[in-house]
Amino acid sequence: MAMTLNTLLEQRSLDLSLVAEGDAGDLDAPISWMHFSESPDPTPYLEGGEILLTTGLLMPANAPDERHRPFASRLVDAGVRGIGFGIGVQHDAIPQWLVYQCEATGLPLFCVPLATPFIAISKAVARGISDNTGQNFARMYRNQQRLLRSxxxxxxxxxxxxxxxxxxxxxxxxxxxxxxxxxxxxxxxxxxxxxxxxxxxxxxxxxxxxxxxxxxxxxxxxxxxxxxxxxxxxxxxxxxxxxxxxxxxxxxxxxxxxxxxxxxxxSNRSLANLRSTMTRLCLEGDADTVRRFADDVWNGMPVQPLVALRIIGRQDALEDAGRLFEPFRRTLAKNTNLAVFGMVDGDMWAIVSQSNARSCTEQLTHDGRLTVGQSSGVTWPDMPRARHEAYQAGAEALTSGVPLIRYGSDRSAATLESVVEPSLMRAFADLKLAPIADLTFDLSTGPHTAQSGADTTIRAVDVLWAWLRSRGRTEEAARMTGMHRHTLTKYLASSPKHCTSTLPTPASPPNCGTPAVSRASGTPWRNRNPSDEPEHSPNKM
CATH class of the missing domain: 3.30.450.40 (GAF domain)
Known part of the structure; x- marks a missing residue:
């Protein structure tokens, strides 16, 4: 801390008393030195920032003479920090006119008792300045060392x-x-x-x-x-x-x-290439390979559930986006939310926790230079799906001219209603699903029969819906419908278009894979043996 008039007044051994406070902040202004003078105009010997000590040897007691009338104002113009008036030598008290001048000009004034020699004040000021200089050097050294460690x-x-x-x-x-x-x-x-x-x-x-x-x-x-x-x-x-x-x-x-x-x-170029490669692995669902290196590359990995962000823009804007996610910047307003990010195929990709997605997208899109596509919430193994969703959402955002689209939102192309009028979509569905609308599969025959007392039929539409909801995963669809996976596979490999309830009964029954029955007529249809033809993948249905 700099040596100030407040610091000087706080030293009880000097027994100084403040008479005029001066302007606001004057008592905390740094003191450069101390000067003693009895001259009516000591300003030629001052540089500014000093404390002036005087006993008023040439000062009149009752009213200022011609030489002392501008005394305080001259000291203010010279940058003096304050006046220390020593009593008991020429004056028993500080002249009242000098007090009035100091109050009018905003110049601090303090009283020095006879028992306090001026040399004691000089030594106190010198020690304070010396201590402050040493502290400044120590502070500069510490600051320089901190910069060097950076x-x-x-x-x-x-x-x-x-x-x-x-x-x-x-x-x-x-x-x-x-x-x-x-x-x-x-x-x-x-x-x-x-x-x-x-x-x-x-x-x-x-x-x-x-x-x-x-x-x-x-x-x-x-x-x-x-x-x-x-x-x-x-x-x-x-x-x-x-x-x-x-x-x-x-x-x-x-x-x-x-x-x-x-x-x-x-080094930044090498780090960027490493991040790009590891981000691509995460988007492909291979996060376990990346995890052990994540602390060195991104300072860690975000917490599930996650969302993928496809960030599209010019190179300078993408560089700014990278600085937003950068974890190694010791900023005063550091963002502690972890993110996996890197350049992949010309776009910036970021994987963040779903709880942090909103704040990230708001910062990315606030200046209008970037376009962002956001996936739905996923876990690390489902990241390939998130990559597909974010890519589609980003493409839709570019097409529509909006800065951000979340996959599956009202404005996203992931919702069919955004591109097809609902009544037309319903008519299309009725027409295409009409051949299997009333078709049911009979679970009472074959190696996988239904349990006693349970419903022995299941609608073909329900089987198809379960398969679609499970994204073509047969075992998951079988659990949803309550049947064995082999039975579900046989149903999916059948050809229900030959088994509609509205067609007349053919002379010879068509081969449809498994027994089926028309809900309208109750006539069972016998399918061909699945072993007679190669196995079909549900994805080729």
């Missing part, structure tokens, strides 16, 4: 930028040579970088510029390589007047970035 992280460029913002108590951003943000401490900066275009025009390599915008003290350092090539610009800001930011620390960060930017480009 170089050894997985993403040194982003870590240096974020650490700098933390140390200066503000924000920081690294711009590329064309002025686009490459890394920043915050997702939204308080100052628009486009407004600093004039300040980014440097004529000298390694030059620095300082400005003030929107109440922020801003320092801009030009970053160049050893071969005199422009690598970018470091822009940092802190709330306050010009000069309040720690310029030496920003300069050191700029030097570290000049070394880190070149090396980081190659």
């Amino acid at each position: 170089v050894h992280t997985l993403d040194p460029v982003s870590t240096i930028v974020s650490r700098l913002a933390e140390l200066i108590g503000g924000w920081a951003a690294l711009l590329n040579p064309v002025g686009s943000i490459v890394a920043s401490s915050h997702h939204a900066l308080p100052v628009d970088m486009d407004s600093l275009a004039d300040a980014l025009a440097f004529s000298v390599l390694g030059e620095a510029k300082f400005t003030v915008a929107k109440g922020y003290d801003i320092a801009i350092f030009h970053i160049a390589s050893s071969t005199k090539q422009t690598l970018g610009y470091l822009v940092s800001g802190r709330k306050g007047n010009k000069g309040s930011i720690d310029h030496p620390l920003v300069a050191e960060a700029a030097s570290l970035l000049s070394l880190a930017v070149t090396g980081t480009a190659d």
